[in-house]
Amino acid sequence: MIPTAFDYTKPATVEEAIAALSDGDSKLLAGGYSLIPAMKMRLTQPSKLVDISGIPSLKGIKEEDGEIVINAGTTHYEILTNDLIKNRLPFFTQAAGIIGDVQVRNRGTIGGSLAHADPAADWPAPVLAAEAIIDVKGTGGGRSIPATDFFTGLFSTQLLPDEIIVAIRIPVQEGARSVYLSFEQPASRFAIVGCAVLRKADGRVNIAFTGVSEAPFRDRGAEAVFDGKSWDTATIDTAVDAAIGEVDVLSDHFASSEYRRHLAKVYLKRALQALA
Amino acid sequence: MQIHVKVNGVEYKHDVEPRLLLVHYLRDVLRLTGTHIGCETSICGACTVHVNGKAAKSCTLFAVQADNCEITTIEGLAQNGELHPLQTSFKEMHGLQCGFCTPGVIMTAADYLKQNPHPTEEEIRTALEGNFCRCTGYQNIVKSVQLAAEKMSESKPVTKEKKEEVVV
Ligand SMILES: Cc1cc2nc3c(=O)[nH]c(=O)nc-3n(C[C@H](O)[C@H](O)[C@H](O)COP(=O)(O)OP(=O)(O)OC[C@H]3O[C@@H](n4cnc5c(N)ncnc54)[C@H](O)[C@@H]3O)c2cc1C
Numbered sequence: 450m451i452p453t454a455f456d457y458t459k460p461a462t463v464e465e466a467i468a469a470l471s472d473g474d475s476k477l478l479a480g481g482y483s484l485i486p487a488m489k490m491r492l493t494q495p496s497k498l499v500d501i502s503g504i505p506s507l508k509g510i511k512e513e514d515g516e517i518v519i520n521a522g523t524t525h526y527e528i529l530t531n532d533l534i535k536n537r538l539p540f541f542t543q544a545a546g547i548i549g550d551v552q553v554r555n556r557g558t559i560g561g562s563l564a565h566a567d568p569a570a571d572w573p574a575p576v577l578a579a580e581a582i583i584d585v586k587g588t589g590g591g592r593s594i595p596a597t598d599f600f601t602g603l604f605s606t607q608l609l610p611d612e613i614i615v616a617i618r619i620p621v622q623e624g625a626r627s628v629y630l631s632f633e634q635p636a637s638r639f640a641i642v643g644c645a646v647l648r649k650a651d652g653r654v655n656i657a658f659t660g661v662s663e664a665p666f667r668d669r670g671a672e673a674v675f676d677g678k679s680w681d682t683a684t685i686d687t688a689v690d691a692a693i694g695e696v697d698v699l700s701d702h703f704a705s706s707e708y709r710r711h712l713a714k715v716y717l718k719r720a721l722q723a724l725a
Numbered sequence: 726m727q728i729h730v731k732v733n734g735v736e737y738k739h740d741v742e743p744r745l746l747l748v749h750y751l752r753d754v755l756r757l758t759g760t761h762i763g764c765e766t767s768i769c770g771a772c773t774v775h776v777n778g779k780a781a782k783s784c785t786l787f788a789v790q791a792d793n794c795e796i797t798t799i800e801g802l803a804q805n806g807e808l809h810p811l812q813t814s815f816k817e818m819h820g821l822q823c824g825f826c827t828p829g830v831i832m833t834a835a836d837y838l839k840q841n842p843h844p845t846e847e848e849i850r851t852a853l854e855g856n857f858c859r860c861t862g863y864q865n866i867v868k869s870v871q872l873a874a875e876k877m878s879e880s881k882p883v884t885k886e887k888k889e890e891v892v893v
């Protein structure tokens with residue numbers, strides 16, 4: 450499988466990358482583990498690839514001003530093996546560890562995954578539950594998009610064609626605990642259902658799902674059940690009943706919508722029990 | 726576009742089309758046909774090589790992305806005519822049948838054993854998630870990696886006795 454011909458450029462800075470993006474039908478190339486398979490099937494035929502893997506400012510993880518900052522070009526493997534993430538955001542470590550396989554984790558990046566917005570991608574769930582902000586830059590300057598506004602549908606986001614995700618910022622929540630669980634497609638390990646839960650020190654909870662619907666989402670109905678309630682079996686069961694609600698649940702050859710809805714509730718229950 | 730790569734210790738410069746996949750560069754330009762093409766869809770792992778020491782599926786990488794990188798293929802594992810412990814272990818434990826998946830499996834395992842020299846059976850199975858084998862049922866692949874881990878953690882190089890075993 451050979452993609453259609455394209456030009457290739459490898460800028461050294463974000464500014465050069467933005468400039469390269471603004472001419473023709475150009476596309477960013479990060480790890481390539483979503484884009485190249487799509488190009489080989491000719492589902493996408495960009496005229497130019499702008500390889501951002503050599504931009505130093507897009508690499509690395511740090512804690513700064515009460516936030517964990519993960520730069521967009523950080524690979525799944527680098528997140529998986531990072532101690533700051535392990536201590537502060539254990540559900541990011543869990544998600545990183547179950548994405549694809551060793552080879553995918555070695556090259557795929559968190560920025561590429563969020564931009565691609567595959568409905569079965571793992572990152573969107575913990576990113577939504579952690580109240581992350583997605584920083585992007587383009588010819589019009591920079592903007593910060595809350596994760597809750599970022600995903601707009603199947604493979605679609607708020608990103609404009611000349612915008613680059615530069616970083617994912619996550620507020621540090623002292624005393625919070627978190628878990629990410631997924632029911633994986635056995636060959637690719639993509640999430641048929643993925644559920645991320647963040648339990649805050651005051652007992653409130655953020656619940657996010659991926660794989661369930663065309664876009665990942667926060668489940669406000671299930672979250673609201675915990676307001677002013679204690680974390681007992683009855684509350685958990687009520688939240689599980691309330692979960693998914695009116696959501697339009699995906700159906701494909703891996704799982705019918707009925708089965709997916711069931712799985713989503715089972716995985717939510719397990720995640721909540723793990724934090725009880 | 727001109728690329729400059731070091732493959733199995735040898736430096737190469739070639740003019741390539743940006744759309745040339747690394748696996749085609751290795752097989753068709755360098756004639757290193759030990760790296761196999763199985764699925765071409767990024768799933769099976771038969772095309773696994775090391776790029777700057779880390780396992781990658783070379784069917785999901787353009788050769789231009791490997792510019793200025795060091796690449797190791799299955800042909801580069803043996804040192805000074807001595808097979809790598811993974812290679813001898815696959816032979817001893819019957820870790821292959823048709824052998825099609827083997828170069829990819831060994832390259833993934835070689836990267837993994839650097840990070841975790843004493844893996845459990847479960848850890849080996851997880852590490853090899855991205856490598857599919859249609860023949861063996863994986864049991865002997867796991868045993869081969871376990872044996873290689875043992876050999877590699879012995880501080881001494883392979884003993885004379887073991888060398889003879891390999892020859893037999
Ligand atoms: C066999 C296999 C199994 C996989 N299993 C899983 C899995 O279990 N779970 C999972 O979540 N994912 C899985 N993936 C997908 C993998 O995680 C990808 O690496 C990831 O989705 C895309 O990241 P990338 O860096 O490779 O992006 P690329 O493929 O390089 O790019 C993807 C898209 O994002 C754009 N883009 C890239 N970087 C940026 C940026 N910084 N700003 C704006 N746009 C950008 C590109 O233009 C392109 O449109 C799997 C992939 C394979 C091949």
Ligand code: FES
Pocket residue numbers: 761762763764765766767768769770771772773782783784785
């Ligand atoms: S040929 Fe590359 S993963 Fe199958």
Ligand code: FES
Pocket residue numbers: 820821822823824825826827857858859860861
């Ligand atoms: S030995 Fe035949 S595919 Fe693995």
